[in-house]
Amino acid sequence: MSAASLTAGATPRSRLRWFMPATALPGFGVSLTLTLLWLSLIVLIPLAALVLRPWEHGWHAVWLVLSDPRVLAALRLSFGTAAAAALLNVPLGLLLAWVLVRVPFPGRRLVDGLIDLPFALPTAVAGITLTTLYGPNGWLGAPLGQLGLKVAYTPLGILMALIFVGLPFVVRTVEPVLRDLPTDVEQAAATLGATSGQTFWRVILPALTASLVTGAGLAFARGVGEYGSVIFIAGNLPMVSEIAPLMIVIKLQQYDYAGAAAIGLIMLLGAAAILLLAAAARRAWQPDAA
Amino acid sequence: MKTRSWFLVGAALLVTAIVLVLPLLIVFVEALRRGAGVALASLADPDAVAAIRLTFVVVAIAVPINTVFGIAAAWCVAKFRFRGRGLLLVLIELPLSVSPVVAGLVWLLLFGAQGWFGPTLSNGDIQIVFALPGIVLATLFVTFPYVARTLVPLMQEQGTEPEEAAILLGAGFWSLFRRVTLPDIGWALLSGVLICTARALGEFGAVSLVSGHIPGLTETMPLHIETLYNGYQTAAAFAMAALLAAMALLTLGAKALLEWRIGRTLNVAGAFT
Numbered sequence: 001m002s003a004a005s006l007t008a009g010a011t012p013r014s015r016l017r018w019f020m021p022a023t024a025l026p027g028f029g030v031s032l033t034l035t036l037l038w039l040s041l042i043v044l045i046p047l048a049a050l051v052l053r054p055w056e057h058g059w060h061a062v063w064l065v066l067s068d069p070r071v072l073a074a075l076r077l078s079f080g081t082a083a084a085a086a087l088l089n090v091p092l093g094l095l096l097a098w099v100l101v102r103v104p105f106p107g108r109r110l111v112d113g114l115i116d117l118p119f120a121l122p123t124a125v126a127g128i129t130l131t132t133l134y135g136p137n138g139w140l141g142a143p144l145g146q147l148g149l150k151v152a153y154t155p156l157g158i159l160m161a162l163i164f165v166g167l168p169f170v171v172r173t174v175e176p177v178l179r180d181l182p183t184d185v186e187q188a189a190a191t192l193g194a195t196s197g198q199t200f201w202r203v204i205l206p207a208l209t210a211s212l213v214t215g216a217g218l219a220f221a222r223g224v225g226e227y228g229s230v231i232f233i234a235g236n237l238p239m240v241s242e243i244a245p246l247m248i249v250i251k252l253q254q255y256d257y258a259g260a261a262a263i264g265l266i267m268l269l270g271a272a273a274i275l276l277l278a279a280a281a282r283r284a285w286q287p288d289a290a
Numbered sequence: 291m292k293t294r295s296w297f298l299v300g301a302a303l304l305v306t307a308i309v310l311v312l313p314l315l316i317v318f319v320e321a322l323r324r325g326a327g328v329a330l331a332s333l334a335d336p337d338a339v340a341a342i343r344l345t346f347v348v349v350a351i352a353v354p355i356n357t358v359f360g361i362a363a364a365w366c367v368a369k370f371r372f373r374g375r376g377l378l379l380v381l382i383e384l385p386l387s388v389s390p391v392v393a394g395l396v397w398l399l400l401f402g403a404q405g406w407f408g409p410t411l412s413n414g415d416i417q418i419v420f421a422l423p424g425i426v427l428a429t430l431f432v433t434f435p436y437v438a439r440t441l442v443p444l445m446q447e448q449g450t451e452p453e454e455a456a457i458l459l460g461a462g463f464w465s466l467f468r469r470v471t472l473p474d475i476g477w478a479l480l481s482g483v484l485i486c487t488a489r490a491l492g493e494f495g496a497v498s499l500v501s502g503h504i505p506g507l508t509e510t511m512p513l514h515i516e517t518l519y520n521g522y523q524t525a526a527a528f529a530m531a532a533l534l535a536a537m538a539l540l541t542l543g544a545k546a547l548l549e550w551r552i553g554r555t556l557n558v559a560g561a562f563t
Contacts, residue, residue, distance in 0.1 A: 020372035024454050026463045031366035035378070038359040042430050043385055046396035049406060053399050092305055099302040103295045111302070113542050114310045120538040120545075121314075122492025123390070124512035125531040128519050129313045132320060139312060164309055196294070225389020228494035228512070232519065245391035245495065252395070252499065257404045264392040271387045 050268065053261035065259040066266060070238055071247050075263075078244035079270060081155060082223030085162035086170075086216040092163070093170025093215060094208070100171070101178045115171050118164050123228025130161050131233040153235030158243065161229045166219030173215030174208055181207055210286035217278025221271040314535065321532035324525050332526035333533065340506040341514035341530070347422070348497075348510060349490045352429040357483055360437025365471075367438070368445035369453065379442075385434045390495025393431045397424055397500050420502030425510065428496040433486045440482030441475055444552075448474055481548040488541040492534060 020028075054062050065071060099105065100112055118126065134141040134151040144151055151157045181204070189199045227245040235241040242250075244267055251260035321329050332338060363382055367375060385393065399405050401418040411418060418424050456470045472479075494512040501508045505517055511534055518527035 018373070020370060023370060023450070024457050025369055025450055026457070026466070027365060028370050028372075031362040032372075034359065034362040035366050035382075038362075039378075039381055042427070042434055043381065046400060046431065047384075047388075049399035050392065050396050092309070095298065096302050096305060099299050103299055105299045107303075109546075111306050113546050114306060114314075116542055116545070117310050117314060117538070120488050120492075120541050122494060122512050122531075122534045122538065124494040124515045125317060125492070125534050125538075126313065127494075128515065128527060128531060129316045129320075133312055133316050139316070140308070164313065167309060221387050225387075225392065227389065227391050227498075232516075245389055248391050248395055249499065252398065255404065257399060257402065260395055261399055264389070264395050267389050268387075268392060271389070275387060 047268075050261055050264055054258050054265055056258050061258060062262045065251075065256075065262045070242070071244075071263060073239045074242045074244045074247040075266065075270075077155060077158070077242065078224050078267070081158045081162055081243075082166075082220050082226070085159055085166050085223050086220035088159075088163055089166045089170045089219050090212050090216050093167060094174060094212065096167075096171045097174040097178055101175060115168050117168075118166075119168050123165075123226070124232075126161070126164060126229035127232035130157070130164060130229065134160055134233065152233050153237075153241065155234075155241055157233035157235070158230050158241065161233050162219075162223040162226060165226055165229050166223055169219040169222065170212065170215035173218065174211045177208060177211040206285075210282040213278055213281045213285065217274055217281075220278075221274045224271055224274070225267055314539075317528060317532050317535045320524065320528035323528075328525060329529035329532070332523075332529045335526070337506045337509070338514060338526070338530060341509045341511050342533075344422075344425075344508070345491060345510040348425055348429050349487055351426050352433060352490050353483060353487050356430060356433050356486055357437050357479075359434075360439075360441065360482065360486075361479070363438040364441035364445055365467075368442045369450050382438050383435050385431055388431075390432060390493065391499060393496035394428050394499025396431070397427050419500045420504075420508060422508070424500035425497050425508065428500045429490050429493055432493050432496050433490045436486040436489060437479070437482040440478055440485065444475055444478045445471075477548050477552045481545055481552070484541055484544055484548070488538060491537060 054065075066075075096111070096115065100108060100115075131152055132138050134144070134157055136142065136145055136150075136152065138152070141152055149156070151160060186199050186203055189203045190196075194202070225245060227243075230243055231246060234243055234246070236246060244263060248260045248263050248267075251257075251263065333342075367379055367382070398419055400407055401411060401424065402408050403412070405419075418427070452470050452474070453466055456466045461469070492512055493510075494516075497510055498513055498516070501510065501513055503509060503513060503517065505514070509517060511530055515527050515530050515534075518524075518530065
């Protein structure tokens with residue numbers, strides 16, 4: 001600690017001020033060094049391998065991997081089902097956030113605690129459980145099957161798993177915003193003669209749009225890469241129900257490290273693009289929050 | 291107004307029941323389908339015991355390491371303003387946006403047979419992937435952000451004034467940290483460790499890629515569930531799943547308790563700060 005502050009004191013004042021404002025607190029040098037070291041070892045160097053590895057056989061090899069119809073189908077399925085699940089989670093998450101914040105009802109604490117279940121429950125447990133629930137003999141799978149709707153081992157099963165996984169993201173992002181939303185604006189709207197429907201669509205929803213977009217973006221990004229909760233229910237039929245993470249596993253089983261890295265890199269870039277877009281959309285809807 | 295509120299509550303309860311409660315019920319119903327005795331016997335199977343032991347070994351290594359790092363990162367990011375701070379925050383949270391499968395893949399790219407350091411390792415007869423070190427590394431990657439992420443918003447809110455006062459009164463770093471900062475963040479730290487532990491216990495995708503799936507040797511609890519389930523030992527798979535689900539419920543209960551102690555909600559799944 002003292003060594004770090006001594007070196008800091010020895011640097012010219014102006015250069016130090018460019019990097020950070022003055023502070024009396026100790027431990028900056030040591031904690032920053034520790035953070036950067038650990039971050040590099042555990043996150044950055046491994047991800048550098050992911051970024052550099054796909055190109056070892058040239059651009060053409062990467063293109064060949066990513067234009068393979070089976071890989072394309074898997075990417076389309078992962079991004080498509082994740083997007084659909086995120087969209088469906090918007091009304092579901094809004095409904096849950098609304099009753100948790102605005103309606104006092106018996107059992108509210110319990111529902112509140114259950115919202116985090118998909119986050120706390122290990123994905124493999126969710127996977128075999130949802131497969132049983134929606135399977136041909138399952139509590140929900142059997143009645144749905146009689147209606148002619150096959151859920152387990154189809155893309156519909158993947159969708160159900162991703163709704164389960166993504167729900168807390170929307171609820172937990174909207175909830176604090178809704179809690180901070182002043183009710184006097186709604187009362188003013190009601191006083192001015194707005195129906196409750198008008199108040200919802202014109203006053204409440206616009207105030208929540210930014211958080212809904214953020215929550216959906218988080219759920220979308222999470223869904224694209226989801227593996228454990230999806231892999232059991234997916235059916236894993238080539239071209240039909242193979243998800244992108246499974247294609248990585250398959251490439252690795254064929255010892256095609258570069259191909260696996262290429263798919264991994266595309267998934268990582270896709271998730272980053274989704275989060276950046278969600279952030280941009282949030283700023284567009286809520287300029288003052290940026 | 292009143293009736294519509296009740297309608298909304300009804301709809302919300304229906305969604306909760308279908309999406310959240312039914313899966314949770316299924317775990318325990320399936321585990322106990324052939325009686326508690328059979329479930330407990332399947333957990334006493336040598337491979338199951340080995341999986342449980344390995345899982346706890348991995349947690350015991352990965353969680354303390356990431357806790358120490360998380361405190362350092364939170365200290366540096368929450369108490370100081372400096373150039374590149376925003377970028378550092380993004381990088382710390384980066385593992386949350388990475389697919390578990392990719393989190394496992396990166397270690398194969400480094401230490402696998404065809405990885406960058408693979409040949410060097412095999413010359414030295416050192417095994418990282420398909421052994422304990424690989425499983426620990428994959429777990430470190432996925433649990434990397436949680437402690438820092440729980441601490442940063444709280445430490446930011448508290449500002450730097452108490453610490454600055456302590457410094458002016460002549461406190462050194464460790465007494466400052468132990469007597470001023472830690473009492474304030476203690477409960478939040480505990481909940482960060484809890485979330486980190488829950489994630490480490492249940493990690494499947496990342497660990498699955500680097501484990502090699504050797505029953506009794508490199509299988510953690512979630513991987514053993516997969517082996518049992520795919521081997522049509524459904525009851526045993528659900529017994530192990532029920533054990534993990536019970537731990538998840540304990541985590542949620544403890545989290546609720548800690549939130550009540552701290553007096554604020556801890557956002558585990560919501561927007562990044």
